[in-house]
Amino acid sequence: MQWLEKCLDSCKDYPVVVVDNASTDDTVSFIKTNYPNVILFKQEKNLGFGQANNLGIRYALDQGAEHVFLLNQDAYLVDTVLNDLVTFQKKQSNYGILSPVHITGNRKKLDKNFSSFMHEEYSGQFYSDFVLGNTLKDVYEVPFVNAAAWLISKACLETVGGFDPLFFHYGEDDNYCQRVLYHGFKIGVLPQSYVIHDREERPAPIISAYSAVYYNKRENYYKAKFANINVDSQHDKAIKHLRKTILKLKLQLKLSKSNGLKKELSRLIKIKPLIIESRAKNRLPGLHYLK
The missing domain is CATH 1.20.1280 (Monooxygenase)
Structure with a gap:
């Protein structure tokens, strides 16, 4: 609930599907009351990240979508980011997945996890180009970027499919990126398009051995x-x-x-x-x- 209003307001210019994974707060009633144009799929049990996304993806394809954009509930579009992604993917159809740069809620830093995906061994000149004032590439090719804000083309979905039910939550985006690369598509990040991933204040859980x-x-x-x-x-x-x-x-x-x-x-x-x-x-x- 704490992210929904910002998330859905940022998407107001686009057709939106929300898959509710059996939430126990006021998510469903809030959406029905305040966002009547949102297509809402309420689930009786938690399907996990991948399978819930598969429902939304299938619906979008059935409506004739050429591109499907996956967005976490704790992420918000910035300016023309979605138009930028779609325009680029139309021109460069070999990029099955495109992502914007993920920034923190206060817009002052890169999202910590996203930052780690863009290290030199993965993205090449991404950081060097920014720091040294080099001309930025239109896209930086990477082997992986997390699925908080993915634009996936119809051609990629028809070739690769959806998320593998082998995974319930975590690991499904790693697996999907592996499959995208296997089937000959590329994964890219647009360096001048942004999405806010509003999660920096959440502490990382402490995991006890053998728990x-x-x-x-x-x-x-x-x-x-x-x-x-x-x-x-x-x-x-x-x-x-x-x-x-x-x-x-x-x-x-x-x-x-x-x-x-x-x-x-x-x-x-x-x-x-x-x-x-x-x-x-x-x-x-x-x-x-x-x-």
Whole structure:
């Protein structure tokens, strides 16, 4: 609720679909009362980030959309950013995903996570061009940018599909970018177009070792790594390594750590068939997960 008004006001000039993932606050009534033109899909259960987006994407394609823009509820369009993205994607159709620069709520800094995606090893001259006053490129090609503000072309969606249900929340954008690159599209950031990602005041959670959150995070990591169709899967190698580590810890009588890693190993083994299925499907072009 705390972001919705700013988010939806920034999108007022465009057709908007909101997928509500079984929220427990006043989101649904607020939208119905204040934004009657918004298409609202209220879910009875939380589908997760990817599957909720798939519903909105499918609806947009059914209405004849040539481009679909994904926007987090805690993000706001700045000036003509969406027109800029669409205009560029029409000219450069090889860019399946385009993103603006993500800035903080006070407009004084780059979003911290976004900033890390633009390091030299990923984006080339992005920072150097700004600091040294070089002529900025029209677009900076990157292997990944988070999905808080993505413009995806219809051609990309028809080839790559939607978000893989292998992921519930976190990791799905990594996986999608991997698939975009595999199918020959590019991912780019427009350096002079902006979106506000209003999250800098939220503290990062402290994750205790071998807690439920820890195991979920590790599972997402393994899924994103081993479902990457651009490289050979190292799933079996990781299982073997974990088994060796557990045995070593047992011999050292570090039973708490060995038991913790046993649960991690169990999860790693459990997701193996799901990853095999995901890799096989995602290598093929098509409207996967959007039918």
